Amino acid sequence: MNVIVEREKGLLQLEQRIDELKAQAAQQPVDMTAEIRALEEKYAQIQREVFGTLSPWQRVNMARHPKRPLGSDYIRALDQFDELHGDRHFRDDHAIAGGFAKLRGRRVIAIAQDKGRDTKEKVLRNFGMPSPEGYRKVIRLVKLADHLGLPVVTFIDTSGADPGIGSEERAQSEAIAQSLYELAEARVPIVATIIGEGGSGGALALGLADRVLILEHAVYSVASPEGAAAILWGDAARAEEAATRLKLTSDDLLQFGIVDEVIPEPIGGAHRDAPGTVTRVLDAVDAALGVLSALPPDQLREGRYRKFRRIGAAAG
């Protein structure tokens, strides 16, 4: 059960009561302004209490909220999108969609992970866990972007790469390794945004970028909290504890220099104003591209090298 959904329940009831009262007030001659205001103040207060500060585990649940904007919501908000399907070898992996796009008038290659909204779509998209074909699609699209001089924009949201038999048979490791390898020296700007869950290598495979942005309540971690708990203590149920220790929140990541910018979310989370959140993200991506597009390819690649080169370099 999603702890944020649980916490929201009381607030949603209050919200409903306020709406009912407002409707009543509109029909009756009695002045209910004071009652409504009191309730609204109470609502705001509870909202601040509930969402003012979120624990790492609550953030994980926020990142997994069933109503949170997904990759396809960002894709839909682009000026235009022409999807390019498949890895040209085996199949079209729906956990990752990508293709030509226009973002604020700029020609780009857009690539988005998507977990799917309803059950049917979740199954189609394998709950957002890409198979090797998904990463091979990314490799193909990055090559295309490099060929045509188009910037690459990625939206990251996955609990991790698919851990299934077929994925192992078709060399999941190799696919992720080569996706990183392709992004490493692409001669075009790359902007990655973590919009929900950034789970392990399966997320990083789309995250070797010149600028890495993250939504305020999105998380990015070395392994999913459940995965880390299973690896460390052989007990996936200790996910909450793992989430706390892994330092996976946007503020931690900014502090460690792993992300460059945190994009604020409305109080209560991105889903409370999905269109507004999507707009803010696209604006931030556009702004980052504006800066990067002015740089010559060599400088871009040198900057990318240095950006990752310094992470963990001061350990000695």
Place this chain on the structure above:
Amino acid sequence: MPMPEWLRLRRAQPVPAEDAAQWTKCPKCGSMIYKPDLAANAWVCTSCGHHFRMHAFDRIAMLVDADFTEIGGELVPGDPLGWTDKVPYPQKLARDREKSKLTEGVVCGFASIGGYPVALGVMDFNFRGGTMGSVVGERITQLFERARERKLPVVVFTASGGARMEEGMLALMQMAKTTLAVRRHHDEGGYYISVLTDPTTGGVSASFAFQADVVLAEARAAIGFAGRRVIEQTIRQKLPENFQTAEFLLEKGAIDMVVERKELKDRLVRLLDYGSGAQRPANGAVSGGSVVTPQPDSAETRA
């Protein structure tokens, strides 16, 4: 730094008389093996041929012609996350340093193999399961950077449980960092051979292990992205015995060849020879080990 003194001493020490501690059990066939026999047999079971996991320095000693000049040995891990579970992370590190006589999960340096100067990296499962934290990533990165400067081929032996949880995202980012260094080395004409040993999984298999020009695997090594247990939990069924073995990957077309440990050095020398036209070592590129033409008939072929 040449081969550390402790290793020379260890090798020079006479074997104590019949001592229970001198015996070990093969995890595969259950035979009791006299440890010095095992060491003399390249840590391969004298009964069933099972490849024991090797200490990095034993591996280096098995491969290099003469001296090994270590780089990055001065880099030691910090505790960036202030990690504590049952034991604080620094204590785990101290315990592993003591147990393994290593300062981290990889040993990197310069040497020559069969007369070919190389930059050599050897991971060791004895140190935090060969997991990649900041120091492993930094040492590997430095290895490729210095190999690029010196125009040397790189040989890396992988053995890893993946990214190191206790260093969180800083550990994951080492996948990106090492990738950038591998790619630069490659783009400037560098030759890179990886040898996947038991086990090679997670963040290491999904980065530099599978970015080499030639990818070898030691016989019967476990290799994969997700751990066996994770897959079994996800699909709720038992996996076939050979799943994620070197032989399985060879059959699926994911690696170039499977090599028995005893044939490994000869095979490496042959492969280094094929790439020797790509780059010539710069002046003073390597210390120790003179470049000689390897004897072609010294290599035993299997295929």
